[in-house]
Amino acid sequence: MSSTADELAQRLLPIVMADPGKAKVLADAALRDARRAGDRASQAVALRTLGLAARARHDAADAARHLRASIAVARRHRLTQYEAEARMSHALILDDLGRPTAALREIDRAMADLQGQRRARATMQRALILRRLGFDQKAMELYRGALRAFRQSGDEVWEARTLTNRGVLHGFRGNLRLAEADLRAAQTLYNRLGMATAAAQVEHNLGFVAAQAGDVPTALSRYDRAHDRLWNTGVDPVSLLDRADLLLSVRLLPEADTAIRAAIAACTDGHLDSVLGQAHLMMARLAAAQSRATESRAAAAAARKVFTRQKRGVWIARARVAELAAVAASGRAHRGTLRDLRTAGQALVAAGWPQPGWEALLDAAQLAVDLGECGTAAELLDEAAAASKYGPAPLRVRWWHVRARLELARGTGTAAATAAARAATVGLRIADEYRASLGATELRVRGSVEAAALAGLRLRLALDHGGPREALTWAQRCRSAALSLPPTHPSSDPVVARHLSELRRITGELAAAPAGPQRAGRLLRRQRSLEAEIRRRSWRVPGSGPTARTDVPFADLVAALDGRVLLELLAIDGVLHALVVGGHRVTHRVVGPIAPVTTELEHLRIALSGQILGHGGTSAARAARGVETLDRLLLDPVADLIGEHGPLVLVPTGALHAMPWTMLPRLRGRSMTVAPSAAIWWRVATQPRTPGPTVLVGAPSAAQATAEVEQIAADQNAGRNAGRNAGRNAVGSAAPTVLAGERARVAPALAALDGAAIGHIASHGEFRVDNPLFSFLMLADGPLTVYDLSVLRRPPALLVLSGCDTGLAEVHPGDELMGLVSALLNMGTATVVASTGPVDDGATRLLMRDLYAHLAEGHPPATALALAQSAAHSTARSDPALRASTDSFVCFGAG
Numbered sequence: 001m002s003s004t005a006d007e008l009a010q011r012l013l014p015i016v017m018a019d020p021g022k023a024k025v026l027a028d029a030a031l032r033d034a035r036r037a038g039d040r041a042s043q044a045v046a047l048r049t050l051g052l053a054a055r056a057r058h059d060a061a062d063a064a065r066h067l068r069a070s071i072a073v074a075r076r077h078r079l080t081q082y083e084a085e086a087r088m089s090h091a092l093i094l095d096d097l098g099r100p101t102a103a104l105r106e107i108d109r110a111m112a113d114l115q116g117q118r119r120a121r122a123t124m125q126r127a128l129i130l131r132r133l134g135f136d137q138k139a140m141e142l143y144r145g146a147l148r149a150f151r152q153s154g155d156e157v158w159e160a161r162t163l164t165n166r167g168v169l170h171g172f173r174g175n176l177r178l179a180e181a182d183l184r185a186a187q188t189l190y191n192r193l194g195m196a197t198a199a200a201q202v203e204h205n206l207g208f209v210a211a212q213a214g215d216v217p218t219a220l221s222r223y224d225r226a227h228d229r230l231w232n233t234g235v236d237p238v239s240l241l242d243r244a245d246l247l248l249s250v251r252l253l254p255e256a257d258t259a260i261r262a263a264i265a266a267c268t269d270g271h272l273d274s275v276l277g278q279a280h281l282m283m284a285r286l287a288a289a290q291s292r293a294t295e296s297r298a299a300a301a302a303a304r305k306v307f308t309r310q311k312r313g314v315w316i317a318r319a320r321v322a323e324l325a326a327v328a329a330s331g332r333a334h335r336g337t338l339r340d341l342r343t344a345g346q347a348l349v350a351a352g353w354p355q356p357g358w359e360a361l362l363d364a365a366q367l368a369v370d371l372g373e374c375g376t377a378a379e380l381l382d383e384a385a386a387a388s389k390y391g392p393a394p395l396r397v398r399w400w401h402v403r404a405r406l407e408l409a410r411g412t413g414t415a416a417a418t419a420a421a422r423a424a425t426v427g428l429r430i431a432d433e434y435r436a437s438l439g440a441t442e443l444r445v446r447g448s449v450e451a452a453a454l455a456g457l458r459l460r461l462a463l464d465h466g467g468p469r470e471a472l473t474w475a476q477r478c479r480s481a482a483l484s485l486p487p488t489h490p491s492s493d494p495v496v497a498r499h500l501s502e503l504r505r506i507t508g509e510l511a512a513a514p515a516g517p518q519r520a521g522r523l524l525r526r527q528r529s530l531e532a533e534i535r536r537r538s539w540r541v542p543g544s545g546p547t548a549r550t551d552v553p554f555a556d557l558v559a560a561l562d563g564r565v566l567l568e569l570l571a572i573d574g575v576l577h578a579l580v581v582g583g584h585r586v587t588h589r590v591v592g593p594i595a596p597v598t599t600e601l602e603h604l605r606i607a608l609s610g611q612i613l614g615h616g617g618t619s620a621a622r623a624a625r626g627v628e629t630l631d632r633l634l635l636d637p638v639a640d641l642i643g644e645h646g647p648l649v650l651v652p653t654g655a656l657h658a659m660p661w662t663m664l665p666r667l668r669g670r671s672m673t674v675a676p677s678a679a680i681w682w683r684v685a686t687q688p689r690t691p692g693p694t695v696l697v698g699a700p701s702a703a704q705a706t707a708e709v710e711q712i713a714a715d716q717n718a719g720r721n722a723g724r725n726a727g728r729n730a731v732g733s734a735a736p737t738v739l740a741g742e743r744a745r746v747a748p749a750l751a752a753l754d755g756a757a758i759g760h761i762a763s764h765g766e767f768r769v770d771n772p773l774f775s776f777l778m779l780a781d782g783p784l785t786v787y788d789l790s791v792l793r794r795p796p797a798l799l800v801l802s803g804c805d806t807g808l809a810e811v812h813p814g815d816e817l818m819g820l821v822s823a824l825l826n827m828g829t830a831t832v833v834a835s836t837g838p839v840d841d842g843a844t845r846l847l848m849r850d851l852y853a854h855l856a857e858g859h860p861p862a863t864a865l866a867l868a869q870s871a872a873h874s875t876a877r878s879d880p881a882l883r884a885s886t887d888s889f890v891c892f893g894a895g
Contacts, residue, residue: 005041005082008034012049014157017190017198020056021232023049044074044082048089055089056197057234060096061271067093084113088122095129098273098310103129120149124162131169132274134314136352139169160189164202171209174354174390179209200229204239211246212355214392217439219246221540237263237275244282248289249394250438251446256286277306277315284322288329297326314351317344321360328367338367342380349383358387358395365402374410381406393434394450400427401454408457417465424458427451428477439541441826442773445818452478460572468586469554472579475568476551476679479651496537496787503530504746504782531774534787552682558584560682561649565642568651568678569634576634576653580641581678591637598655600629605658608837611884620880623663631664639666647671647862649681649895654811660836662869663887669870671863673831673895676822684830685894689797692757694736699744701778702803704841705762706740711845712760712852713738719856745781750791758855759796762848765803765820765835772810772818777803786823798861799824800833802848807834807890821892830894831861840885847872847886862895 008030015023027049034042051066067090074083087110094103107126114122127142143166150159167182183206190199207222223243230236240263247256260282267276280303287296304319324341327333345360361384368377381403388399404423407416431451438444455478462471506527510520557566558581566581569591576591604626610619634656635642642648648670650661661667661674675681694716698709713736720735737752739745744763753759761784763777776783789795801807801820809819821832833851850871854864872886 004039005045008042009045009049012045013052014193014195016049016052016056017157017161018195019197019232020053023056024053027053040073040077041079041082044070044079044086047073048082048086051086051093052089055093055096058236058266058270058272059234060093064090064093064097064271080113081118084110084122085118088114088118088125091129092125095132096272096274098276098306100129100133100274100310100312104133117149117153117155120146120153120155121158123149124158124165128165131165133312134351136169136173140166143169156189156193157195160186160193160195160198163189164198164205167202168205168208171205171212173352174212176209176213179212180206183209196229197233200226203229204242208242211242211249212392214249214394214434215437216246216250216443217437217540217542220536224536224540235262235266235269237266237270237272237279240266241275241278241282244286248282248285249392250443251289251449252442253286253289256282260286273306274310277303277310277312277319280306281315281319281322284319284326288322288326291329293326293330296329297323300326314348314353317347317351318353318356320344321348321356321363325360325363328363328370333367333371335371335373338364338371338373338376341367342376345380346383354386355391355395358384358391358399362387362395362398362402366405369402369405369409372409374406377402377406377409393430393437397427397431397434397450397454400424400430401450401457403427404454404457414465417461421458421461421465424454424461427454428458435543437543439543440538441818441823442535443539444543455479456572459570463572463577463588468579468588471570471577471588472554472568472581472586472678473551475570475579475651476677479677493537493541496534497791499530499534499537500785500788503527503534503785506530507778507782531771535771535773538787552679554586557581557678557682560686564647564649566649566651566678566681567638567642569653569656571653571655578638578641580638582641587641589637589641592633594653594655597630597633600626600633601656601659604630604660605837608660608884608888611880623880623884627663627665630659631666635664635666642666645670647895648673649678650674651676651678651681657809657811658807658836660887661890662866668873668887669866671860671866671895673862673891673893675893676825680825681894684825684828687828687830689830690757690794692755692796693734693752694758695749695752695756695760695796696736696738696740697744697749697752697759697761697763697779698738698740699761699763699777699779700741701764701780702762702841704845705744705802708762708802708845708848709738709740709760711849712736715849715852716856742780744779746779746784746788749779749784750788753796753799754792755794756796757798759799760802760848761800762802762844765801765806767805767808767819769810773823775805775808775820777801777806777820786820789820789823789827792827795824795827795829797830798833799829799831800848800851801835802839802844804835804838807832807836807892825893832892833861833865833889834892835888836890837884837888839888840882843872843882843885844889846875847889860895862891865889865891 012023012027012030015026027046031043031046034046047066047070051063051070054063054066067086070086071083071090074086087106091103091107091110094106107122107129111119111122123142124146127139131139143162147159147162150162163182163186167179167186170179170182183202187199187202190202203222204226207219207226210219210222240259244256244259247259260279264279267279280299284296284299284303287299300319300322304316304323307315307319321341321344324337327337341360341364345357345364348357348360361380365377365380368380384399387395400423404420407420407423411419428451435444459471459474459478462474506523510523561581568579570577570579571594574594576594576597578589578591580587604623607619607622607626611623650672652659652674661672696709696713698705716736739749739752761777763779765777766775768775773786776785807821809822821834824832847868850868851864854867855861859867869886873883
């Protein structure tokens with residue numbers, strides 16, 4: 001034994017876990033010194049350190065090269081212990097390279113020449129290889145024995161390493177409390193030892209445990225903290241796949257795709273074949289989420305091929321489940337598929353991997369229902385019953401969804417419907433609690449796919465068996481549920497605030513003057529990077545926790561309507577249904593298939609754009625035919641229920657939220673407001689109003705915006721000077737605050753709008769199809785986005801968005817909406833007036849002046865808008881562009 005080499009090992013090897021880059025530099029220097037001195041033992045140690053540092057940077061090929069060199073030096077000079085320790089490290093690299101059988105042989109060969117503490121270390125590493133092969137129980141036994149040895153000898157570094165590996169194994173097996181305890185203990189040890197990199201890796205593993213528990217904000221926060229501290233270790237494909245798994249769970253599919261592809265590239269670059277199969281399997285799951293069954297099956301087959309070559313039994317079963325699920329999704333499943341799915345799920349549960357096992361059993365149960373094998377489906381649900389109690393929330397929702405489908409499939413009449421409704425109600429309650437745990441609107445909206453399908457089933461049951469009033473109750477509970485939760489405020493994060501400020505600067509630079517292609521490319525890349533980081537940080541905001549039910553007692557709803565008619569449109573299985581509340585009665589009507597309506601709406605929007613752009617009579621004629629057709633399709637079936645006059649509250653299904661409702665002949669000139677759900681309408685309509693100023697913002701981005709707000713201000717000042725009665729003056733008696741031209745900047749505008757009674761923003765607007773929460777109004781210093789608006793603690797009761805496309809929203813399952821209007825209603829704004837298409841500046845200026853004149857007369861916003869639009873129609877009969885622009889504006893919210 002060489003005391004110099006031992007001292008070198010004690011100095012270098014811990015640095016690998018603290019700072020791999022530094023360890024490489026020091027090991028290179030030590031190798032040069034050892035070669036000059038002819039110190040073969042120190043050469044072996046330095047080469048081993050270089051191998052471990054390469055592994056820490058996720059480069060298995062480079063690691064293998066250094067470790068083979070270390071083994072060769074030690075063997076050539078009969079340095080038995082150094083050879084054994086190098087083989088111990090080489091075994092892990094062989095496993096990383098996808099050669100687990102060779103890895104076991106190598107670790108066993110190393111253990112034959114190791115004693116005491118060094119043998120305990122090899123034992124721990126043997127457990128890690130066994131765990132990856134699926135021999136979990138044996139790995140647990142070895143971890144326990146190694147831990148005893150390390151604690152007896154006071155070897156805290158290896159104690160922490162063992163706790164980390166055992167904690168991860170507990171996490172995979174669903175023992176999350178034990179996993180958290182092990183990982184916390186390991187992190188404490190690493191922090192005390194000053195091993196920051198190792199502590200950061202444990203932080204990532206704690207994120208994995210939170211993800212297994214379904215705690216998305218906590219998992220994302222831990223992943224991000226770990227990533228920020230591990231920048232010097234290269235691209236870790238395992239971390240990327242953990243993140244992709246979490247992103248898939250909340251259906252952030254493009255982001256998951258990016259992470260998976262980066263993981264595959266890292267596996268290829270680093271020759272990490274042990275992870276490549278998991279990457280293929282994750283790609284199969286992504287394709288399944290995107291309804292690409294053929295691609296999902298191919299990716300799962302590729303994963304199974306890798307796992308079979310590596311003899312990784314548990315992972316072979318997981319890949320087989322993904323293959324079979326893809327077959328089921330393609331509609332080509334049969335009883336053999338069902339049998340194989342069940343067998344794979346049972347094998348996973350028996351192997352101690354309950355969550356993927358339960359998922360497979362639920363896949364099988366769902367397939368059994370589809371195949372009419374109700375007895376088998378019931379057995380499978382019983383086998384996966386623990387999922388309904390102990391699984392993460394999305395899995396529990398799914399269990400109850402399959403239960404509800406089974407109850408309907410195996411029974412008839414009222415009893416079956418009652419049992420199915422009971423199961424669906426339990427599942428939806430779990431979905432509500434889970435949604436409330438998510439702070440970000442984007443996560444709340446995107447994570448509603450399974451819940452939306454279950455809600456659709458519950459609504460069908462209510463319509464078929466419970467009657468119109470029960471259907472109305474469930475429509476309230478199931479539609480736009482994310483908007484029923486208290487808002488969060490991501491812009492209060494100082495990092496987000498700084499990013500938003502930089503984003504405005506970059507947008508301003510891009511808009512100010514043409515830039516060369518290289519500079520423009522840099523600015524666009526930075527813009528995308530900032531937007532991605534703002535989104536990521538918003539996802540980490542925790543939710544509000546469980547909330548009260550969102551449905552409103554019918555008597556309270558009728559009282560708030562106060563003579564208004566409520567028309568709610570529901571899309572169920574491709575058919576539009578209407579629920580009409582008039583007086584104390586709810587009436588159900590079948591409207592007809594939704595496909596012709598959405599097709600006609602698309603054609604209408606194209607024709608309206610043509611009118612605004614001045615394409616003359618052809619567009620105007622197409623638009624006229626379109627509104628007549630839509631009026632007939634949507635309103636003929638309910639014409640006798642909604643009447644011809646009187647205020648109307650309209651709750652459309654998601655696909656119809658972009659409808660310019662005021663253009664329909666039966667609704668033209670009628671006081672009308674549009675709401676995401678009856679419950680949200682009731683909430684904003686009954687919330688107390690507080691007095692406040694009027695704030696008028698006119699941005700330089702729109703040609704007549706400054707003139708528009710200055711004219712409104714002048715009219716209000718004139719009315720005040722004439723002694724208008726403040727008690728019946730909706731606009732108020734105080735002089736309005738005007739921010740026009742270069743004064744219309746984001747920070748002062750937000751400061752003025754917070755606490756205002758009425759806000760008005762005249763600006764160029766843009767709806768971002770690719771990222772709705774970055775839809776914006778362009779002010780003097782850049783875009784005012786949804787994220788900026790989240791800073792408002794008391795938004796205006798009435799906010800008028802005078803610009804193009806300001807009322808558009810992205811629609812997700814469950815009629816969940818993302819856009820400017822939905823965000824403002826969620827934050828507490830009672831009424832928003834916004835456009836559902838492009839608008840003409842001149843026509844808009846005239847419309848807005850009339851709107852405020854009618855508000856000053858004491859009319860509510862919906863009535864004031866209807867009166868202003870009627871007046872505009874009478875003066876613009878011969879100008880289709882002016883008519884289309886005027887009719888693009890819709891009143892949203894309380895009205």
